[in-house]
Amino acid sequence: MLLIGLLAGTLAGVIDLAVDWMTDLKEGVCLSAFWYSHEQCCWTSNETTFEDRDKCPLWQKWSELLVNQSEGASAYILNYLMYILWALLFAFLAVSLVRVFAPYACGSGIPEIKTILSGFIIRGYLGKWTLLIKTVTLVLVVSSGLSLGKEGPLVHVACCCGNFFSSLFSKYSKNEGKRREVLSAAAAAGVSVAFGAPIGGVLFSLEEVSYYFPLKTLWRSFFAALVAAFTLRSINPFGNSRLVLFYVEYHTPWYMAELFPFILLGVFGGLWGTLFIRGNIAWCRRRKTTKLGKYPVLEVIVVTAVTAIIAYPNPYTRRSTSELISELFNDCGALESSQLCDYINDPNMTRPVDDIPDRPAGVGVYTAMWQLALALVFKIVITIFTFGMKIPSGLFIPSMAVGAMAGRMVGIGVEQLAYHHHDWIVFRNWCRPGADCVTPGLYAMVGAAACLGGVTRMTVSLVVIMFELTGGLEYIVPLMAAAVTSKWVADAFGKEGIYEAHIHLNGYPFLDVKDEFTHRTLATDVMRPRRGEPPLSVLTQDSMTVEDVETLIKETDYNGFPVVVSRDSERLIGFAQRRELILAIKNARQRQEGIVSNSIMYFTEEPPELPANSPHPLKLRRVLNLSPFTVTDHTPMETVVDIFRKLGLRQCLVTRSGRLLGIITKKDVLRHMAQMANQDPESIMFN
């Protein structure tokens, strides 16, 4: 856990620093040292004062460097072109690396990790190559300015770290269950470093990612998340020694009447979630089924080009998305120079700097409003097309950005309404003239939570992450109200969150713990063999020869065979794994004398009584599992599904008064569930 935390924290720190530098590289370069980002470059230069901190001679835009012009149309166009070129270069590098070295490094990885934690094995998905390539390409794609975040992929990166370290210790590498516990904890560490939110990370792992979360895992996740957050804090990529990514401080409490716009934002978040999931799934399905899927590099290049071309002219899309969110969350203090804070000041009023009353909006605010509206539409559309391309891509940050933009606009609207109409009955009680009653930044925060909730359907972990992100502990109730509304609205249109939707789309065999199985079918309806199918392949306890068994193994591909007393009685005595059978027979043939093809194999304690001249029998009781899991044929499937989920079974035998009737595998359960939900049962993928 310590090692996972350390490595995940270090990687996250390195990614943050690299992204910072490469994002700025799209705009210009530092003359004193090209590996400095804009901010670092101007910090080290002594010639700048606080006001001019964004303009320092050592930092040169590309136009200044190349044609020595900093203003004017041609400089603008040159900078624009350089921005697009860098973005295309980064995106091309990323998609090529993913294609050539590690195809599993694409996407957010959370749907796959959910599936892996539910017991499915995808070989190489958590391998060392995936770790390396995902880390490098993540830096590239985030820097390229595409509408995606680094949060989901960081969870995948952390899980790769977890897998790597658990393969070093035999306690974990040999026991699937223990390894999955380590992966759950690693997922928590991933979210912890992605947001600097250790507790939110633990809850995210619990609510979203993990399948079975014993209390010991809670405690371990907590430790891993702590170490990871601590490591990240030591690296200090944000340069402010705060764990908090978007630290905000608001000076006013919220009022009851504001719950109404907050709930409206929740509704917006739910609608956005529905739109995003439907749109994105439709597009991904088209990618899978049409020619589009054959040109992943071209697709990435085109989307990057479109993003860069549209994003550059608008100041709210040009900068990195996390900077945008940070600005939208911030309250307008006295020192704030942002366009969003261009209010008309009343010159007669002198007040402490912290407590600025509501003021009429200036021209900058109105400009900002329509720029934000354009940016919102653009973000909504482009994110639908971006998520799911063959590059690492997370959707936390884009979702939050959509919500923050919508929220900030609503917030400014309410603020202006309250300012101009403080005699209205809704405002009269809490918004006297000259008071600071509406905080637009809070609306942005609530909107971000609502949109993230709509897409992922998180509730508790969402609220915890939001207030760990912002430090806004006083605002639990607004955040909760928005999260709850958003979940309700989105659930009304479809029960699946984005991760479940992608699991379904890809047909992973994932037995969702959240759905309730309510159909009234019985085990006998699901078990195989069905009516008319050949009987179940079974072994008898003391009457089959080695050759019979070898033929059976050759002719079938089942993972194991039930062992019964005899073909007549069919009373079940145990279950033998295919792999162990093969190994035992091979060993016996090589090492035990007298074992020939027509030796009798027996699973009983004592050898059967055989005619005098028959060959030496082979005892195989060692490979027999004497306690296979059984249910009766009358067991409701509801119970069977519950047992499969809670005990993590792969198969279960069906008996009636001790006689073996059939077998139900996890595959059968999943197929049956798909059938009951009117889906194509053959769409489910198995390894």
Place this chain on the structure above:
Amino acid sequence: MLLIGLLAGTLAGVIDLAVDWMTDLKEGVCLSAFWYSHEQCCWTSNETTFEDRDKCPLWQKWSELLVNQSEGASAYILNYLMYILWALLFAFLAVSLVRVFAPYACGSGIPEIKTILSGFIIRGYLGKWTLLIKTVTLVLVVSSGLSLGKEGPLVHVACCCGNFFSSLFSKYSKNEGKRREVLSAAAAAGVSVAFGAPIGGVLFSLEEVSYYFPLKTLWRSFFAALVAAFTLRSINPFGNSRLVLFYVEYHTPWYMAELFPFILLGVFGGLWGTLFIRGNIAWCRRRKTTKLGKYPVLEVIVVTAVTAIIAYPNPYTRRSTSELISELFNDCGALESSQLCDYINDPNMTRPVDDIPDRPAGVGVYTAMWQLALALVFKIVITIFTFGMKIPSGLFIPSMAVGAMAGRMVGIGVEQLAYHHHDWIVFRNWCRPGADCVTPGLYAMVGAAACLGGVTRMTVSLVVIMFELTGGLEYIVPLMAAAVTSKWVADAFGKEGIYEAHIHLNGYPFLDVKDEFTHRTLATDVMRPRRGEPPLSVLTQDSMTVEDVETLIKETDYNGFPVVVSRDSERLIGFAQRRELILAIKNARQRQEGIVSNSIMYFTEEPPELPANSPHPLKLRRVLNLSPFTVTDHTPMETVVDIFRKLGLRQCLVTRSGRLLGIITKKDVLRHMAQMANQDPESIMFN
């Protein structure tokens, strides 16, 4: 959920207000209206200024009211006596009410709720009487000044609300599982109102209280906790419209070097946890086994008297414990008038009020230090004797108080060390002269978390509750470090938290999810009948008469009977519940014609072939559970325990190749586990 949240929030608000008033009643009374607390009394009076807010003419101490003296020895003695008298009166009333009306209202209730959620039924434990009496007596005992908190009992109160509302809806009243889900959510609402910490409440319910926590419950708990917190906020008992109980704002970050004292506090917390659990359990065992247990009223009176006599002279124990904690958590600002903030000011220094540098301690601080030390020793001793008496009593607040006192003392120590020795290598880097580098209040907070963690062994929920309580989001790492250390230290001395220890002491049949069962016994070692015992009482599918079955039912007290094909083959076909059997036979005898004592009972689809003159047979397939849970006799007990836990079974049948061998009940599993842990298996209580 809405109703539970509303009721729990309202009750918590009423309790807070009543406690406030009654605590002050011990010291004096308000002349304008006797139902005003000290604070309310002085607020309504216009004659007071801000500085004198504690002294207003309308509020009279008992000595002023009775003998018209406010100073001097006799006034002090009179006030002292009145304080003791009121405390005794409250405590006597409380213990009498509990004894007469609702014996289940005593204790914190959390061990019992844990047991109930694991599937055990304690009739009346969550009843309406318990709800009413617990609410009233909780107010009385908290006001009496005993060393106990209202947090644990509030969880019990909320669960009573949950039980009450779920009995109103048939969906919940008829399904045990669903009702338990409601109770889990209610527990979350309880913690939510106890601390004003909705998210901490959900996590507490998850980590400490609940047995099986499906995701749907998470989401519901969240809603209930939200509503409850919101209701409480509307009632606004703390008068500051904050949800946060002990709001603090610190002005300095913490430094790496401070981790060392924080970890020391963690060690202290772990030791305190061990001491408390051992001491308290030893005392409770003595109460159970000796004559002491026969005089609960006397015990409460004596403890209250001792508490009141010792508490009054020391200002830190006289006031209510939550006020004490609040003062200890607070940073010394410029306006702080507390003795703890009596530092020697440098008259040459003028500074903004917020940023006060470290200063040498004045005489008040030294006085406070030894008073705190005495209060600490007293609290440690008296809490051990208080928890477990026959009154409602929680231990969150006393534990936190112990930790906060120790933490504050350590904090002041470190601060003075840093002030006097800023040239030491550990201080040199971060503590320049004149800087504000050590915040003693933070140490108090960390100490409180460590002590609470040591007693309850919470981790994640503890940290979340602490920062919801204090709003100190920046201090996650110190809190986590202390919580982790405290858990490690305490676990080294004994794995059980206080709640598990009480469950064990009372012998509740609780199958702990946290312990791993690692012994290598098999199902056959645990099942009954044992070797030499009479065979299992079974029913045959078509050969017993009604009279045979009635005799069997009369002679045994089993909850149900396995049904087999015949006594010879013993192949299992199902399980029939005793209660349903009795009912079915009674109905048949009354309503069906031709059913007499020697009618054959059959469980098969078709009636058995009977001689021509035999009476009409009775078909009972309806009461037969055709899918009883079975394991084979070779199943390891590890697996059996796991199945019992995860599926919440009450019994499980043991078979070998279809033949019934025996039965394992939850009782047998618990007895076996106790035996394996070298405990007396007969100490476990069953209803």
